Every structure is written in structure tokens, then in C-alpha cells.
Amino acid sequence: MTLEELSRLDYQGAMELLFAYTTDIKRHEKDMESLEKEIALWTSRVSLAEGKGLADLAAAARAQLDQLKGKAAEIAASKAELARDAQRIKESLSGIKAKERSIDPDLLQAELSMMTGEALDPGKAKLEKELADLGVSGSTASPAEDALSILKRKMGLAQDNPSGDASGKPGEKA
16 A cells, blocks of 8 residues: 555545454465465375375376465465554554544635635625724714724623613614
8 A cells, every 4th residue: 555545545435444454364364374284284285195106196296286385375475464554554543543533624715604604706806804993884874973883792691682872782872
């Protein structure tokens, strides 16, 4: 497994892949155990055939033994590769987990622009921001009253009231 392939994995995918690799490693270990038994059996058959002077039978048993040893070597190589990849995944799990927890600034910017409407109509959003920076509001009150009501809202003192006074208390004038 290359580093590029590892970088594309999410945490859940990495855990599933690690589980699959460890399962395959265990399966290879079981296969190796059965192959070792067969290799021992065919080794004894080769020895027995050579001991009795049956060269043809010994050659056939040796061919079978060589085939089993080749198969065992392939399984051992595959197991070693799987173990190496599993170790790489284990080492990169903490990095993958941290990558998921980090904030993607581009994604955050896109979400914010969608929430403010900037993505849908950037000109209107820019104009509204400039007007807000200038302190212009849609009401007919003076700029001082607007600034005072904005300050009171920020401090949590103002209440929304239909009378239009900036004091925040019903029935009182500022």
C-alpha cells in the first residue's frame, strides 16, 4: 500500500482495511500450518522412497515437495506484505483520525458564504456588508439612535418593541 493510497482513506475505511488485512494474515497462518504438515509428510515420503531405492517414486515425491515449498513461499511472501501494509495502516491511523478532526478552511468558507447568501448573490451580499459598515439601516431614526440601539442589542439590553424607541423599555423615551 502506497502513501498516496493511505492518504485517501478515511478513519472508518482504514479500520475496515486493517480488519481485512489482519483476517487475511490469520488465514495465511492457518494455510501455512497445513502446508507445513503436508511438507513434512512429503519429506518423509521422499526419504522412504530413497531408502527403498525407488528413484522414480522419490523423484515424483520430490516434485510434489518442491511444489508445496513454492506454494508455502508464496503464502509467506503474501503474509509478509500484508503484515507490512497492516503496520503502515496502524501507524497512520492517528494521522487519519486527526485529519478528520481538523477544520478545512475552504469547506468552512464555502459553508459560510452559503449561509450568508454570498455564494448565491455576491454583489448583494457585498452591498449589504458595506451598508452595515457605514451604519445605514432601513429605519427613519437618526444615526445616533441607530448606533445606540445597535449597542444596546449587543449588550443584550434592547428589546424588540414596535414603538420604535431606543431605550429598550416599553413606554419610556431615551
